[in-house]
Amino acid sequence: MKIKDLSVLIGIIGIVLMMVIPVPIGLLDVLLVINISAALMILLIAMNTNDSLDFSIFPSLLLITTLFRLALNVSTTRNILSKAEAGHVVETFGRFVAGNQIAIGFVVFLILVIVQFIVITKGSERVAEVAARFTLDAMPGKQMSIDADLNSGLINEQQAKQRREKIEKEADFYGAMDGASKFVKGDAVASIIILVVNLLGGFIVGMAVHGMGFGEALETFSVLTIGDGLVSQIPALLISTAAGLIVTRAASEGNLAFDLTNQLFKYPKLLYIVAGTVTLLGLATPIGPLATLPIAAILVFAGRRMSRDLALKRQEEELMVEEQQIEEVRSPESVINLLQVDPIEFEFGYGLIPLADTQQGGDLLDRIIMIRRQCALELGLVVPVIRIRDNIQLKPNEYVIKIKGNTVARGELLLNHYLAMSPGYDDESVVGIETQEPAFGLPALWIDEATKERAELSGYTVVDPPSVVATHLTEIIKKHAHEMIGRQETKTLIENVKESYPALVDELIPSILSIGEVQKVLVKLLREKISIRDLVTIFETLADHGNYTKDSDILTEYVRQALSRQITNQFSSGSDTLKVITVGPLLEKKIAESVQQTDQGSYLALDPVSTQHIYQKLNEQVNRQIQSGQQPIVLASPTIRMYLRQIVERTMQDVPVLSYSELEPSVEVQSIGVVNL
Incomplete structure (x- = not known):
């Protein structure tokens, strides 16, 4: 385990132990200063984040800081009641705020509690709840928007994945904030209870245990109670404000300071109106010009300065756009981009x-x-x-x-x-x-x-x-x-299969077949509308026969035979009977004798007269089936199927040509026509 991970674990355990084990006053002072520093740092981070997800640890951090603050409250309460003191930090805060007027100190503390409990905490809780609800409700619409951008080509698959992940993280974040805000509310309630316990318990313990008089006990424990409350409430107020800033951050281009200066002072002419109103207020009312004229002058100066800055900014943007357009025209990429063809x-x-x-x-x-x-x-x-x-x-x-x-x-x-x-x-x-x-x-x-x-x-x-x-x-x-499956698309399909069947892919590619050879087989299957979804069976067949031949036509025939159940279901449509047009023995013999073998593979060499005669006979049978409302299917022997397909696809591309080896034994083949010479 790393040192930073171990330190966090030790810190959490230490917070829990503080509630049970007494903490020395010197160490307590240090921990109280750390609490204030941590709260201030969290507030500053919340103000400088551009996106809520930049501070996604905030819900967990909110729980830890609340627990730390409550542990400090327990430790200070223990010292106040047992020793009638809680260190320099608590006493300094109590005397600095209250001074010689205990009532003023109580009023200030109560105002802080009210602001924290009713205004900031309640508002942050409500905003977090609404944000969580609307984020979840908006998820389907955002997902559809991402899919639409992906289909229109505005974004790629990687960008779509990143956007989906961001939507999921936003939903998780606002859901966590909705729950974490309840801790802040509970902390405010606990502060009021601790105040009452310290005050009443201090009077009783001071007079009964420490032998103090009523006035001395009232002064001592009032100062300590106020100091303890302020030391606790000021960090709580800072963190509650940070929570409010985090959950109220909408879509923006920068942090809080950037948004304030860019949006609040975006309209310099409005500053002149405000300056005139303030001047009129000083001249027409008893407020007087001394209090209003300086402010009006500052507003006029700011308006003039902002108008000048906006004009310069517009000029710079126009120059940048012109330079960018000129650069795009001059760059070679502007011509190269024109070469890209969409599938x-x-x-x-x-x-x-x-x-x-x-x-x-x-x-x-x-x-x-x-x-x-x-x-x-x-x-x-x-x-x-x-x-x-x-x-x-x-x-x-x-x-x-x-x-x-x-x-x-x-x-x-x-x-x-x-x-x-x-x-x-x-x-x-x-x-x-x-x-x-x-x-x-x-x-x-x-x-x-x-x-x-x-x-x-x-x-x-x-x-x-x-x-x-x-x-x-x-x-x-x-x-x-x-036409839509090239080598790159084939590689993507292969990598997808490799995730589940690595041994199969490693054996097949590249030792037996290359990506290009596999792609040729897939293209031939898709050309005849045979699904390639069962890639495992296709790759298994290619691995079995790829060592004996590299001919893509022959490998495709082997694959089709391996996909016999799929092909049978596709063309029989779930029926037990398959009506087909069969090829006569004379035509099969003619085609088989016309096949020529070369070093590059085999091809069909038929004379034009015979080819035209075959077209005519096929066309007669196909038209007869179409007129009767049936799907024409040609059935041939496995040895000539691919050659007959070459003849058929030239004029009747949508007519499937099957072989006996591609049909399951369970289906009954019924011949409703014969093509013969």
């Missing part, structure tokens, strides 16, 4: 600003938070921060979605309308503006509020504009998820 951008015309403006009821930022959570659960991908900005070059109601600076989707919204999608048959009574649903390309209508209820009764799917945007953005992110 995802959402731009909209000025007519759609209410979507993102929380003051106008927009909840787009909250929806984006939910989209990122949904993608993390469904795909296992941490979606990068989505940059949201308005673009005056767009149409008022238009929006575009960009991936790495390139537009991949766009759409138009009517904010005061609803998008109604037909259930398969049209109702002539539902009238609106014809359009196309942006996410899936379905025909739809923009209808007004009056038509909404009629459309819902007719079976139309009715959604509001924010939901249209959220759905479109979600589908775009899923479609382009494989």
